Amino acid sequence: MASCAQIESFLQAYIDGELSQAEKVILEQHIAECRMCDALLKRQKANAALLFESLSEQRLREDLTPVVMAHLPEMDHDYRRSHEVTLRAKQRGRSLFFRVIMPVFAAAAVLLVGAAVLYTWPKTYTPVHREVGMVTYQQGKVLRSRENSTDRMPTLVQTVVQADERFETAENAVLIIGLVGPSYVKLHENTRLKVEHERELSLERGRIWLKVSNNDRAYFRVFTPSGDITVFGTVFDVHVTDRGTTVTVAEGTVQVENERTFTVLHSGEQVELMPGRKPLRKVAVDAHTLMAWASGFHSDPQAERMFLANFPHSERIRAEQVFVVDVRRHVVHAITFEWRPDAFEDNHCGYHIFVSDEHMNQLFTGYIDARVFENKEKHIYELPVPEGVSIVGKSILHINVIPDGASGVIETPFIEVAALSM
Amino acid sequence: MHSAKDAELVFRCLQGDTDAFAELVRRYQSAVYATAYYYVGRYHAAEDVAQEAFWAAYRSMPNLKEPDKFGVWLKEITTRTAANWLRRNGPRLRHETPLPQRRTVPFEIARQGPTGTSEIIDRHENVQRAIDALPERYRLPVILRYLQELSYEEISRFTGESRDEIRGILHRAGRQLRELLADADTTEDDAQWHRARK
Ligand SMILES: [Zn+2]
Numbered sequence: 001m002a003s004c005a006q007i008e009s010f011l012q013a014y015i016d017g018e019l020s021q022a023e024k025v026i027l028e029q030h031i032a033e034c035r036m037c038d039a040l041l042k043r044q045k046a047n048a049a050l051l052f053e054s055l056s057e058q059r060l061r062e063d064l065t066p067v068v069m070a071h072l073p074e075m076d077h078d079y080r081r082s083h084e085v086t087l088r089a090k091q092r093g094r095s096l097f098f099r100v101i102m103p104v105f106a107a108a109a110v111l112l113v114g115a116a117v118l119y120t121w122p123k124t125y126t127p128v129h130r131e132v133g134m135v136t137y138q139q140g141k142v143l144r145s146r147e148n149s150t151d152r153m154p155t156l157v158q159t160v161v162q163a164d165e166r167f168e169t170a171e172n173a174v175l176i177i178g179l180v181g182p183s184y185v186k187l188h189e190n191t192r193l194k195v196e197h198e199r200e201l202s203l204e205r206g207r208i209w210l211k212v213s214n215n216d217r218a219y220f221r222v223f224t225p226s227g228d229i230t231v232f233g234t235v236f237d238v239h240v241t242d243r244g245t246t247v248t249v250a251e252g253t254v255q256v257e258n259e260r261t262f263t264v265l266h267s268g269e270q271v272e273l274m275p276g277r278k279p280l281r282k283v284a285v286d287a288h289t290l291m292a293w294a295s296g297f298h299s300d301p302q303a304e305r306m307f308l309a310n311f312p313h314s315e316r317i318r319a320e321q322v323f324v325v326d327v328r329r330h331v332v333h334a335i336t337f338e339w340r341p342d343a344f345e346d347n348h349c350g351y352h353i354f355v356s357d358e359h360m361n362q363l364f365t366g367y368i369d370a371r372v373f374e375n376k377e378k379h380i381y382e383l384p385v386p387e388g389v390s391i392v393g394k395s396i397l398h399i400n401v402i403p404d405g406a407s408g409v410i411e412t413p414f415i416e417v418a419a420l421s422m
Numbered sequence: 423m424h425s426a427k428d429a430e431l432v433f434r435c436l437q438g439d440t441d442a443f444a445e446l447v448r449r450y451q452s453a454v455y456a457t458a459y460y461y462v463g464r465y466h467a468a469e470d471v472a473q474e475a476f477w478a479a480y481r482s483m484p485n486l487k488e489p490d491k492f493g494v495w496l497k498e499i500t501t502r503t504a505a506n507w508l509r510r511n512g513p514r515l516r517h518e519t520p521l522p523q524r525r526t527v528p529f530e531i532a533r534q535g536p537t538g539t540s541e542i543i544d545r546h547e548n549v550q551r552a553i554d555a556l557p558e559r560y561r562l563p564v565i566l567r568y569l570q571e572l573s574y575e576e577i578s579r580f581t582g583e584s585r586d587e588i589r590g591i592l593h594r595a596g597r598q599l600r601e602l603l604a605d606a607d608t609t610e611d612d613a614q615w616h617r618a619r620k
Contacts, residue, residue: 012596013589016567018574047600051568054549058463059569060455060472065447068476072440076481329558331505390505393498 002026007037011044132198133161133179134307136299140173140189157303163197169206176299178307181213183220186294196223207239209294212252227258227273236265237291244274250287256280301365305354308402321401323417330421332391334384335399337368338416341376348373348410349403353383355391356398363397364389370407382420391419428579429489436483447476450493452570453580454500460565461504471507475500494582552602560595563588 010027013019019027031038135157142155147164155167161177167187169175175187180198187193191206201208202223212220212231222229222238226245229238234252238245247256248270255264256271263280265271270285288295299307325335335355350370355363366383385391397419403411426445434442451472458471479499486495553564563581566572574592578585 008597009593012593013574015596016574016592018589044596044600047596047603048568050545050603051549051564051599052571054546055565055569057546058459058468060452060469062469063448064451064455064469064472064476065444068447068451068473069440069444071473071477072443073477073481075436075483076485387509388506390502392501392505 002030004030004034004037007031007034008040011041012048014041015045015048130163131160131311132163132195133177133311134303135159135161135175136178136184136303136307137174137176137297139175139297141170142173142175142187143168143170157300158306161195163195166192166194166204168192174297176297178299178304178311180311181220182308182311183210183212184299185210186297188293203238203240203245205240207237207293209235209237209291211235224273226275227256230255230257235291237287237294244272244277246270246272248285248287248290250291301354301362304365305352305362305400305402308352308404321414323399323401323414325397325399325417325419327391327394327397327419327421329393329395330419332385332394332397332419332421334382334420335366335397336416336418336420337381337383337401337414338418339373339379339412339414341379342373342410342412344373344410346371346374347408348412350407351412352402352404354400354402356400357391357394358396358398360398363391363394367404370404373410373412427490428492432483432486432489432492435480443480446492450496450580451476452572453493453566453576454496456566456570456572457497457500457562457580458504459569460562461501462507465511467507467511471504472500474507475503478503491582493579497580497582548603552599555602556595556598560591560598563591564595564599567592 007027007030010019010023014024014027031041135155138155138157138159143152144155144159144165144167145152146162147166152168155175161179167175167177169187169189169191171189173189177185177187177195179185179195183198185193185201186209188207188209191208192204193206193208194202194204196202199220200223201210201221204225208222210220210222210231212234220231222231224238224240224245226240229236229247231252231254234254235250236252236254237248237250239248247254247265249265249267251267253264253266255262256273257263258273258275258277258280260276261279263271263282265282268284268287269282270287270290271280271282273280335353337351337353348370351368353366353368355365357363364386366386368381368383372378372381391397399417401414401417426442428446428449431442431446431449435446454475455468455472458475459468462468462471475496479496482499486492488495553561556564563577563583566577566580572580574585574588577583578588581588583591
C-alpha cells in the first residue's frame with residue numbers, strides 16, 4: 001500500500017482530474033482504508049471549492065474574440081524599426097519611495113572577459129587583419145562582392161565586412177556597417193560603396209551617412225568620382241549624383257578636395273563638389289533635416305554588441321565586463337552600477353550597456369556617459385529600464401558592459417551591478 | 423481540442439489569415455485574461471489589458487521566433503502589457519495604501535443586505551491574501567487554475583514550465599493554501615464542492 005505522504009502528494013492532482021489512471025486507483029484504494037488521508041482529501045476539496053467560488057465572480061464570461069478581431073491592428077512587418085523605437089523611448093523617472101525602500105539584489109558574479117565572451121555568444125568570431133567591420137543593420141536587398149570576383153552574395157545582419165569588399169543596396173534597401181574605430185556608415189538605397197579598409201571608403205554611386213570616431217588621430221577618407229573627403233571625428237552625409245558630389249556636415253569638421261582645390265566644412269555647411277571646378281562654394285543648410293533619411297534606422301542591438309565587443313577598436317585594452325544578476329522573477333525597474341571613483345579629471349570611457357535575460361534575449365540597451373565618471377562625489381549610476389520594456393518573471397539578467405572607444409581612454413571597473421526591484 | 427497546432431496557426435496568421443488569429447484568441451483568451459487579472463485585477467482592467475495584449479501580439483507576430491512556443495511568448499506580451507498599463511494607470515500610491523478590493527459585489531448579493539455582502543467580501547479577501555502570500559512562482563499557475571480552470575497542460579503551454587512542474591507547483595500551492603485558509607471555511611462537504619465547480 002502506498003504511503004500517506006505519497007497519497008498526500010496526489011491529492012491536488014486527483015481533485016483537478018489530472019492523475020493518471022494507475023495513480024487514481026492507488027489513491028482510491030488508499031482512501032478507502034485510511035481515514036486520515038480521506039479526511040485530508042475532504043479538506044483539500046473544500047479548500048479548492050473555496051478558491052473556485054471566491055474567484056468565480058471575476059471569471060471571464062464573455063468571449064473576447066469579437067472585440068479583439070474587430071479592432072485588429074496592422075501586423076508590424078518591420079519589427080526592427082519598432083523595436084528601436086521602444087529601446088529609444090523616453091526613460092521613466094522613479095519615485096523616492098522605490099529608491100529608499102525597495103530591496104536591492106546583489107550582483108552574483110563578475111566573470112572573466114574571455115570566458116564570458118564564449119559563454120555569451122555561441123557564435124564566436126576570431127578577428128583577423130582583413131576583417132574591418134560588421135553589418136549591424138540591413139533592410140531590403142543588399143549584395144556584396146569581393147575584389148576580383150564577380151560573385152555577388154547576399155548581405156545579412158552580422159555579416160563580417162572584409163577590406164576591399166563592395167556593397168550595393170537595391171531600391172528601398174538600407175544598410176549600416178560598423179567599422180573598426182568604431183565608425184558607422186549608413187547606406188541609402190541604390191548606393192554602391194567599396195570599403196577599402198576601416199578608414200577608407202569609395203563611394204561610387206548613391207548616398208551615405210557617416211559617423212566617424214575621433215578616438216585616434218588617423219584620417220578617415222571617402223573617395224568619390226568628383227573629389228575626396230578627409231575627416232576627423234564627425235557626422236556627415238555624402239551624396240554622389242551624375243552632376244557631382246554633395247557633402248553635408250552635421251557635426252565636426254570635414255576637408256573636401258578635388259584635384260584643383262580644397263575647402264573645410266563645419267557643422268551646418270554643405271558644398272557641391274564637381275570634377276575640376278574651382279572654387280568650392282559653401283552654403284549654410286539645415287544639415288539634420290537633410291540627413292533625416294539616415295535617422296530612421298539604427299543598428300540591431302545584438303549585432304551592435306557583437307561588433308563592439310569583437311573588433312579591436314583601438315590599441316588599448318577594451319575589457320568587457322559581464323555581470324550576472326539574480327533577480328528571482330521580481331519586476332526590475334532599474335539597474336545600478338557602482339564603482340570606486342578614480343583620480344582622473346576627464347578622458348574616461350563611456351559605457352554601452354546590454355541587458356539580456358537568462359536565454360540571452362536582448363531586453364534593452366543603455367549608455368553611461370563618460371562625464372559621469374568625472375564627478376568624484378558620484379560612485380553609483382542608475383540606469384532605468386526604459387518605458388515600454390518590462391522585466392518581469394526573469395530569473396537572472398546578463399549585463400554586458402562595453403567601453404565606448406570613441407569617448408575616452410580611462411576605463412572604469414565596476415565593483416557591483418544590481419537590479420532594483422519592487 | 424487543439425485540432426491545429428499553435429505553430430500552424432501562427433504560420434497562417436503570418437500569411438494574412440485572420441481566422442487563424444481568431445482561433446488563437448479563443449484558445450488563449452482564458453490564460454491571457456487570467457494573467458491580466460493577476461496584475462491589474464484590482465483595478466477592474468483585466469479585460470482591457472487582455473485585449474491590448476492580443477493586439478500587441480498580433481502586431482509583433484512577425485517577430486515570434488519559436489512559433490511552437492506561442493503560448494509562452496504570449497504570456498510575456500501579456501505581462502509586459504499589464505506592466506505598461508499599471509505604469510500608465512496604476513495609482514502612484516499603490517504601495518502605500520491597502521489594496522482596493524479586487525472584486526465588485528454582484529447586484530444580487532448586494533441586495534441581500536450588508537451582512538451577506540460583507541461575509542462574501544471577507545472570504546474573498548482571505549483568499550486573495552492567501553494567494554498573495556504564496557511564493558511568486560506559484561501565483562500565476564494558481565490564478566490560471568482557479569480563476570479560469572485551465573488544465574495542467576494548458577497552464578504548462580502558457581507558462582513554459584513542464585506539466586510535471588505545474589503539477590508540483592499546484593500541489594505545493596494547494597497545501598499552503600489549505601493551511602493558510604484552514605479556519606476560513608469549515609463547511610467541508612461535497613455539496614459545496616459541486617456547487618462551486620458548476
Ligand atoms: Zn493515508
